[in-house]
Amino acid sequence: MKFVDINFLLSVHKLAQLPDPTLPEIAFAGRSNVGKSSLINTLVGRKGLVKVSGRPGKTQGLNFFQLGDEAYLVDLPGYGFAKVGRGMQDNWQKLITGYLEMRSTLCCVVVIMDIRHGAKKQDTQLISWLKQHNIQCLPVYTKADKLSGNQRDKNAAALDAGHTIASGQRIVFSAKNGMGKDELETALASFAKI
Ligand code: GDP
Secondary structure, X not given: OOOOOEEXXXXXXXXXXXXXXXXXXXXXXXXXXXXXXXXHHHHHXXXXXXXXXXXXXXXXXXXXXXXXXXXXXXXXXXXXXXXXXXXXXXXXXXXXHHHHHHOOOEXXXXXXXXXXXXXXXXXXXXXXXXXXXXXXEEEEEEOHHHOOHHHHXXXXXXXXXXXXXXXXXXXXXXXXXXXXXXXXXXXXHHHHOO
């Protein structure tokens, strides 16, 4: 399954604005600047579909992209950026939690982490929250091109241990050289049954 027939649909800032739940949905989550936009752009083969920025933390909604007549891809706002005020973070959290809890068509949340860093508290919290809510989670360790093969394996194993993830259930990825792209396509197509 190639994720090529993709178009921006709408940006949701309130739950009332959500499109009708008619298609399977795959959401993408991660800390600000982790490489979420780059991962989505690589997946769909379009450099500029999601704006990549070196500067994290801009306020944004849930961005919906439609994949042909088959699925929605949902880019969730990045989390964990201290410069956004506490009130703003609470609003984001309410919107995202509300969305994740109520969305009947949600079939997977891709949780993107930087392979160079150890397990971060917010990622651990999100992963265990998803498990508690019986929401399928696909961990992806990105920016893999930034490490040598040996170091990559070591860091991936440390993240697996930190988040209690089995090595067969996550993907090591790079937006720079395409590592893990085929694996990601296959996994997402299987979750969405497309
Ligand atoms: P987002 O805030 O999570 O959407 O992160 P972006 O996709 O905007 O990426 C943040 C920065 O990391 C940008 O400078 C990207 O070029 C860089 N980046 C993202 N993914 C990769 C990757 O796989 N490899 C490398 N080397 N850089 C990456």
